[in-house]
Amino acid sequence: MSGYTLLPFQFCRTGRDEVLLVSESGDFIFLPEAVFERFIRHELSEQNEDFFRLKSHLFCAGEDVEVALQKTAARYRTRKSFLREFTALHMLVVTLRCNQRCRYCQVSCAEKDAAMYDMDEETAVRAVDMIFRSPTKHPKIEFQGGEPLLNWDVVTAAVIHAERLAAAQRKKVSFVLCTNLTAVTRDQLEFCREHDVVVSTSLDGDRSLHDACRRDRQGRGTYEAFMEKLALAREVLGPDRVGALMTTTSFSLSHLKAVVDEYVRQGMDGIFIRALNPYGFAAEDEAELGYDMERFVEKYLEALEYIIELNKKVFFPEQFATLLFSRMLSPFATGFVDLQSPSGAGIGGVIYDFDGSVFPADEARMLARMGDRHFCLGNVGTDSYADIFAGEKLGNLTRGACLETSFPCAFCAFQAYCGTDPVRNYLETGKEVRNMAHSPFCIKHRGIIMGLFDMLRRADDMTMDIIWSWITHNAGLVHRL
Amino acid sequence: METPFAVSEDGLCGHVYAGKVFFSRECVLAVSNLHAGKYDVSVEPYGEEHVEITIYSRDGSPVREEMLRRVMNDLVDCQVKMDLQKEFGALRDRIVEYAFAPVRKS
Ligand code: SF4
Ligand code: SF4
Numbered sequence: 001m002s003g004y005t006l007l008p009f010q011f012c013r014t015g016r017d018e019v020l021l022v023s024e025s026g027d028f029i030f031l032p033e034a035v036f037e038r039f040i041r042h043e044l045s046e047q048n049e050d051f052f053r054l055k056s057h058l059f060c061a062g063e064d065v066e067v068a069l070q071k072t073a074a075r076y077r078t079r080k081s082f083l084r085e086f087t088a089l090h091m092l093v094v095t096l097r098c099n100q101r102c103r104y105c106q107v108s109c110a111e112k113d114a115a116m117y118d119m120d121e122e123t124a125v126r127a128v129d130m131i132f133r134s135p136t137k138h139p140k141i142e143f144q145g146g147e148p149l150l151n152w153d154v155v156t157a158a159v160i161h162a163e164r165l166a167a168a169q170r171k172k173v174s175f176v177l178c179t180n181l182t183a184v185t186r187d188q189l190e191f192c193r194e195h196d197v198v199v200s201t202s203l204d205g206d207r208s209l210h211d212a213c214r215r216d217r218q219g220r221g222t223y224e225a226f227m228e229k230l231a232l233a234r235e236v237l238g239p240d241r242v243g244a245l246m247t248t249t250s251f252s253l254s255h256l257k258a259v260v261d262e263y264v265r266q267g268m269d270g271i272f273i274r275a276l277n278p279y280g281f282a283a284e285d286e287a288e289l290g291y292d293m294e295r296f297v298e299k300y301l302e303a304l305e306y307i308i309e310l311n312k313k314v315f316f317p318e319q320f321a322t323l324l325f326s327r328m329l330s331p332f333a334t335g336f337v338d339l340q341s342p343s344g345a346g347i348g349g350v351i352y353d354f355d356g357s358v359f360p361a362d363e364a365r366m367l368a369r370m371g372d373r374h375f376c377l378g379n380v381g382t383d384s385y386a387d388i389f390a391g392e393k394l395g396n397l398t399r400g401a402c403l404e405t406s407f408p409c410a411f412c413a414f415q416a417y418c419g420t421d422p423v424r425n426y427l428e429t430g431k432e433v434r435n436m437a438h439s440p441f442c443i444k445h446r447g448i449i450m451g452l453f454d455m456l457r458r459a460d461d462m463t464m465d466i467i468w469s470w471i472t473h474n475a476g477l478v479h480r481l
Numbered sequence: 482m483e484t485p486f487a488v489s490e491d492g493l494c495g496h497v498y499a500g501k502v503f504f505s506r507e508c509v510l511a512v513s514n515l516h517a518g519k520y521d522v523s524v525e526p527y528g529e530e531h532v533e534i535t536i537y538s539r540d541g542s543p544v545r546e547e548m549l550r551r552v553m554n555d556l557v558d559c560q561v562k563m564d565l566q567k568e569f570g571a572l573r574d575r576i577v578e579y580a581f582a583p584v585r586k587s
Contacts, residue, residue: 005569005572006565006568006569007569007572008569008570008572008573008576009565010562011558011562012558013554013558024573024576040561040565065572069572069575069576069579070579072576073575073576073577073578073579073580074580076576076577076580077580077581077583080580407511407514408511408514408515411511411559411562411566435514435517435518437514437515437516437517437518438518438519439518
């Protein structure tokens with residue numbers, strides 16, 4: 001028996017007589033099964049080449065256990081540094097009204113003239129005051145809807161108030177306007193330019209894929225109106241200030257390459273291939289719009305291979321893969337409220353509904369829209385910052401939403417890369433904590449992470465350069481043809 | 482016991498026999514839970530030395546031997562993970578303590 005000490009790690013078998021080991025800080029290593037068995041029994045020779053690899057990647061330590069623990073702790077702290085930014089992302093639902101009626105609208109948006117769904121200015125100002133009570137030095141305020149352009153005066157009032165508070169408190173505030181763009185005016189865009197407001201919009205693919213779901217209130221496709229306003233937004237703001245997101249439905253699932261092609265054609269700087277969330281109209285129409293998560297994983301990975309090929313010619317990252325590769329290959333901190341442990345709900349991001357109700361996540365607000373206010377943390381009109389953010393409700397939610405204490409996540413090799421979603425758990429089972437095995441969330445993340453590891457195992461130098469160019473956002477790392 | 486698993490009821494039900502000397506109670510329950518999302522699973526004592534994990538198909542699709550072999554492998558891996566957890570659990574606590582020590586001081 002050798003005298004080394006095993007340091008904490010998780011493992012899984014790959015099915016190729018190999019074991020994947022992932023350390024507490026997210027570093028990973030593949031070992032032949034026989035070597036793994038010897039390693040965990042403390043029978044691996046300290047002269048063995050694999051032993052040197054294991055030791056240098058902090059899977060074990062010799063006499064220097066303390067040093068190894070401190071190195072691991074430093075990496076662990078970096079990985080969890082998103083916790084320092086309490087609470088960075090604040091979403092303001094300035095109205096539930098919308099000029100569109102997309103088939104998958106997750107907030108079940110209201111009619112264009114249903115003014116009772118507008119946030120009033122007083123509520124917006126109170127919400128901004130609350131945002132600036134957060135310890136974070138870099139609050140990001142996202143205006144959401146419905147369509148926020150339909151309650152523009154409140155958007156501008158909130159921006160101006162936030163800028164004042166930021167100057168007084170020496171914080172750096174940033175703004176994002178989430179808009180379908182089709183109702184935008186030049187004046188509104190000029191305001192965005194003057195106040196450094198970034199635009200985030202939606203593009204689901206080419207005309208037929210976009211129009212399949214993104215429709216106006218009369219049921220007509222919006223592609224043409226969208227393209228016209230996209231051009232205007234880019235002209236006024238500059239192309240790098242306008243980003244787009246896509247939502248995968250059953251219509252686009254088998255055509256993800258066409259979606260990617262459209263993004264490239266429109267000069268987008270990357271894509272985030274997002275699965276459909278089962279809320280609002282998307283839940284009502286799930287039979288037609290939905291799909292099995294296994295199929296999403298399969299199609300996602302196919303599209304990713306395509307995007308890697310594409311990157312041999314042009315820099316075009318897939319953002320979800322970038323996030324996961326970054327967690328797998330680098331020590332960099334990656335805040336992403338939808339995939340972290342403890343869950344980002346409330347501590348990474350929070351949402352203020354049009355009536356001032358505060359929810360720990362957008363999905364919790366969508367759930368409230370479906371009639372269940374289980375996650376409501378309070379209201380900016382009646383509750384203090386401490387009531388909402390230091391209250392029992394958020395405390396309990398966060399304590400329960402840790403992978404380290406969830407089943408089977410506590411024993412999962414992908415724990416260092418994955419996250420929890422208590423709102424989704426609640427929607428699917430009525431409980432914030434559930435057995436994650438076979439849940440759609442687990443099927444998706446397990447499947448994608450396994451697919452990415454497989455990609456890394458097969459990667460040639462060019463592919464690795466592409467992956468690193470995504471992680472570092474440095475297009476120059478790839479010598480293109 | 483020669484084969485640690487068997488199929489019955491025309492393939493709709495599978496049985497895995499886990500030796501108590503090899504697998505802890507926690508391990509058997511954890512692996513049962515792992516498959517409970519997809520199958521109906523029950524755990525019963527089987528003689529002095531074994532427990533029987535019974536796996537019923539929910540949707541009428543057959544429970545294949547390959548699946549039972551997977552359950553057996555899950556038992557082995559789960560027990561290894563639990564043993565390792567005992568071995569380095571205290572170190573994990575120390576890592577978290579070190580990692581957040583600067584936060585505690587501030
Ligand atoms: S633009 Fe957004 S808010 Fe409006 S209907 Fe479409 S998804 Fe819903
Ligand atoms: S959700 Fe699934 S993939 Fe993610 S840590 Fe838990 S068990 Fe692993």
